[in-house]
Amino acid sequence: MSKLYIVPTPIGNLDDMTFRAVKVLGEVDTILAEDTRTSSKLLKHFDIDTPLQSHHMYNEHKTVTSVVRRIAGGETIALISDAGTPAISDPGFLLTRACVEAGIRVECLPGATAFVPALVNSGLPNDRFVFEGFLPVKKGRQTRLKALVAEQRTMIFYESPYKLVKTLGDFVLYFGEDRPVSVSRELTKIYEETIRGTAAEVLAHYTQNPPKGEIVIAVGGTKG
Numbered sequence: 001m002s003k004l005y006i007v008p009t010p011i012g013n014l015d016d017m018t019f020r021a022v023k024v025l026g027e028v029d030t031i032l033a034e035d036t037r038t039s040s041k042l043l044k045h046f047d048i049d050t051p052l053q054s055h056h057m058y059n060e061h062k063t064v065t066s067v068v069r070r071i072a073g074g075e076t077i078a079l080i081s082d083a084g085t086p087a088i089s090d091p092g093f094l095l096t097r098a099c100v101e102a103g104i105r106v107e108c109l110p111g112a113t114a115f116v117p118a119l120v121n122s123g124l125p126n127d128r129f130v131f132e133g134f135l136p137v138k139k140g141r142q143t144r145l146k147a148l149v150a151e152q153r154t155m156i157f158y159e160s161p162y163k164l165v166k167t168l169g170d171f172v173l174y175f176g177e178d179r180p181v182s183v184s185r186e187l188t189k190i191y192e193e194t195i196r197g198t199a200a201e202v203l204a205h206y207t208q209n210p211p212k213g214e215i216v217i218a219v220g221g222t223k224g
Helices: 019-027 036-045 060-072 093-101 115-122 141-148 164-175 199-208
Strands: 004-006 030-033 052-054 077-080 106-108 129-134 154-159 180-185 193-198 215-219
Touching: 004 093, 019 077, 030 036, 036 052, 060 077, 060 093, 093 106, 115 154, 115 180, 115 193, 115 215, 141 164, 154 164, 164 180, 164 199, 164 215, 180 199, 193 199
Parallel strands: 004 077, 004 106, 030 052, 030 077, 129 154
Antiparallel strands: 154 215, 180 193, 180 215
């Protein structure tokens, strides 16, 4: 039966690739990839020779209709991103929604995603949390931060190393310098680290030690 597979890929350590993911990627007709250059290295590592097709945030609006038509016509297609689970701050939502609306079966495999290990190893409450992804760079940033001041759940953010210090400074300004913060960097990779402390302490650390790599921030909610 034709379908769309959503397939998570490792966020750093290739040992995190699941047996099922390798099997599915080897059996589908086509793999849609956020960056074919990055994904070709992954496929080569696991001896997968399925054809790759580019599917990223700049072309997905144009390609969704044709992909849906292909699956409806009998093809089975897998969607992967550069790392982690597609549609989580990566392309994938538009295609998934279009397939659901067209009555096409969508199957998402379990697998790697960066925010789960960052949340769990933060030491912050994880029974209830809110995923915020990337904060707006300019327009809407202040509005979003003000709206989160009263949030009681642990908040999860993605950030680039170049903007981490600015974002931590914003947390000090809006949430207070004593708000608990955990920054996980390079998860699953050789230089993985997690720095925990108050917003002011973590800001001071990264002001003195400019970060590199992929970053996930966990921020404790306000106490009601």
